[in-house]
Amino acid sequence: MRSRVWSGTAAVVLGGLLATGCGGGEKDTPDESAGKTAVSGDDPVSVTDCSGARTTFSGVPERIVTSNASSLELLLRLGVGDKVIGTGFPPGEGSLPGALDAEARKVKVLSESVIPKEKLLGSGADLYIDTFAHMNMGGGMGDAPTEEEFEAAGIKHMYLKSTACAAQRETPVTDLSAVEADITSLGQVTGTSAKAEELVAGMREKTDAVRKAVGGTAESARPTYFFFDYDAGTKQPTVVCNRQVANAVITLAGARNVFADCDGDFQQVGWEDVIAENPDWIQLGVRDRGGAAANEKAFDEAERWLKANAATKGLTAVREGRFLRIGSEHTTIAGVENADTVEEIARTLYPGEVG
Incomplete structure (x- = not known):
């Protein structure tokens, strides 16, 4: 793909999905504690943040607060939902599958968006799981707590590094x-x-099956793909770059992210950049609205916008109706559903080839 001069800078917090890094590069490997099966006083576990600073656990946390639905869902899937005492950015009702949804409803909502600093520090948590990393919180909610403030409150601070540290990755x-x-x-x-x-x-089983099905397709023959972040605003599109989880999802599904030459996680571009790429497929990336009907309405709005806007209505994908209706959360933030999204995209782009 040709080089590009990027217009604008990375957006700040896009409804809880966009995260700025906290410094340093991150390698896609587990922490040194890999292979240990439990935390105990005799067998502590250490994890690192984006800059490599280490946090050690000598016991299992009993009072966990999560920054958003992503980390909450992972804890529910791990079977420790009873230890979660609060969350920010809660999942919409019905957005989680089966029994997970009922469990999520029991968790106290500390904020519908970013948890205010004072509320977080006074929550009584012994662990805060952070999907976002350090950032300047908008909306008058104050700054994120410092590590010293977390320590003073007795709260250990752990990151979902796949998203929190994405902007600082050294390689795509x-x-x-x-x-x-x-x-x-x-x-x-x-x-x-x-x-x-x-x-x-379970994730690897799904992605390996897709890789086997589409792996023989030459790179040049793979369809091009644009993730349209409708909720990030339409005046100037915000795109996913090659350090973002979505780039991995798109690549594994056998597609080519049209903005894979952008080094970082998210970036703002001009519509002329999208037009120049003329993607084969467009994902209507909207965030969960709290129900199937509301979500479909949002997808409809995003599609209508692309069809009505003078800058986009002539795109091949728009003219031919090549849209995928897949929620932003399952594509851009860490979760088991990332593998499901790989499957869903591949089935659409390679009908009959992916089971």
Whole structure:
């Protein structure tokens, strides 16, 4: 892909999905504690943040606060939902599958968006799981707590590095190893390594099957793909770059992210950049609205906008109706559903080839 002069800078917090890094590069491997099955006083587990600073756990956390639905869902899948005492950015009702939804409803909502600093520090948590990393919080909610403030409040601070550290990656991300490492680390810290291994194995089974089905397709023959972040605003599109989880999802599905030459996680571009790429397929990336009907309405709005806008209505994907209706959360933030999204995209782009 040709080089491009990027217009604008990375957006700040896009409804809880866009995260700025906290410094330093991150490798897509679990922390040194990999292989340990539980936390105990005799067998502590250590995890690192984006800059490599280490946090050590000598016991299983009992009062966990999560920054958003992503980390909450992972804890529910690991079977430790009873230890979660609060969350920010809660999942919409019905957005989680089966029994997970009922469990999520029991968790106290500390904020519908970013948890205010004072509320977080006074929550009584002994662990805060952070999907975002350090950032300047908008909306008058104050700054994020410092590590010294977390320590004074008795709260250990752990990151989902696949998203929190994405902007600081040294190389493009083309697989889900960083997400798998997050799940592995969460399992180690919460004493649920066996369940974490099961979740990771399930993800790999799906992505390996897709890779086997589409792996023979030459790079030049793979369809081009644009993730349209409708909720980030339409005046100037915000795109996913090659350090973002979505780039891995798109690549594994056998497609080519049209903005894979952008080094970082998210970036703002001009519509002229999208027009120049003329993608074969467009994902209507909207965030969960709290129900199937509301979500479909949002997808309809995004599609209508592309069809009505003078800058986009002539795109091949728009003219031919090549849209995928897949929620942003399952594509851009860490979760087991990343593998499901790989399957869903591949089935659409390669009908009959992916089971």
